[in-house]
Amino acid sequence: MTLRERWARFRGTIRRDALEREMNREMQFHLDMAAQRNAERGMRPEMAKREAQLAFGSTEQFKESGREAYRARTAENVAADVRFALRSMRRAPAFTVAAIVTVALG
Amino acid sequence: MSDERGGEVIKGTLEMIVLEVLQQRSMHGWGITELIERRSDQLLSVNQGSLYPTLYRLVARGWISSEWKTSDNNRQARYYTITRAGRRQLAAARAQWEKLSRGVNLILGGAHA
Numbered sequence: 001m002t003l004r005e006r007w008a009r010f011r012g013t014i015r016r017d018a019l020e021r022e023m024n025r026e027m028q029f030h031l032d033m034a035a036q037r038n039a040e041r042g043m044r045p046e047m048a049k050r051e052a053q054l055a056f057g058s059t060e061q062f063k064e065s066g067r068e069a070y071r072a073r074t075a076e077n078v079a080a081d082v083r084f085a086l087r088s089m090r091r092a093p094a095f096t097v098a099a100i101v102t103v104a105l106g
Numbered sequence: 107m108s109d110e111r112g113g114e115v116i117k118g119t120l121e122m123i124v125l126e127v128l129q130q131r132s133m134h135g136w137g138i139t140e141l142i143e144r145r146s147d148q149l150l151s152v153n154q155g156s157l158y159p160t161l162y163r164l165v166a167r168g169w170i171s172s173e174w175k176t177s178d179n180n181r182q183a184r185y186y187t188i189t190r191a192g193r194r195q196l197a198a199a200r201a202q203w204e205k206l207s208r209g210v211n212l213i214l215g216g217a218h219a
Contacts, residue, residue, distance in 0.1 A: 061159070065159035069166040
């Protein structure tokens with residue numbers, strides 16, 4: 001693996017970890033607020049928490065949807081970059097050839 | 107949820123409702139849940155299993171954006187804000203919904219052939 005590839009991998013991991021952490025935090029906030037409302041409606045604390053978790057549903061489903069959206073966003077960016085690159089290449093073919101040759105030699 | 111409620115909001119409709127709710131101000135997921143229940147006079151209940159997937163989908167489509175802020179009770183929460191593209195989508199979805207509900211009502215309320 002080149003240094004560039006290692007760096008790209010590393011950055012990807014950092015963003016994924018941040019995503020997981022944020023999703024945990026968001027879910028916890030929601031659960032706490034729901035439990036609080038349950039308690040205000042007269043439920044005992046353990047019941048309030050359990051009801052909140054039940055109403056929230058599957059943690060895995062929640063997290064998977066976040067990961068999917070993240071992947072969709074990322075894929076969209078790549079597609080946009082590729083389209084932009086193709087347009088640029090069509091406009092300046094001589095430069096493109098030079099650039100490709102340079103990179104290939106490098 | 108109990109049987110008195112109208113039932114869970116269907117996916118595509120939930121997207122439209124979330125956009126509508128966010129039209130006036132930014133909110134976190136819990137706030138959105140409560141507001142939908144309140145404004146629908148408890149007729150609608152949000153299946154929380156659907157809410158966050160919906161929010162994340164809306165973010166992926168660029169119709170809403172999100173940022174972390176301090177909530178009213180001094181905790182960190184993710185707030186969602188509608189974007190300009192989101193407002194356009196909301197207008198389109200509302201037009202579609204009005205056509206759909208008008209069509210259905212005509213059939214339900216129409217004279218028997």
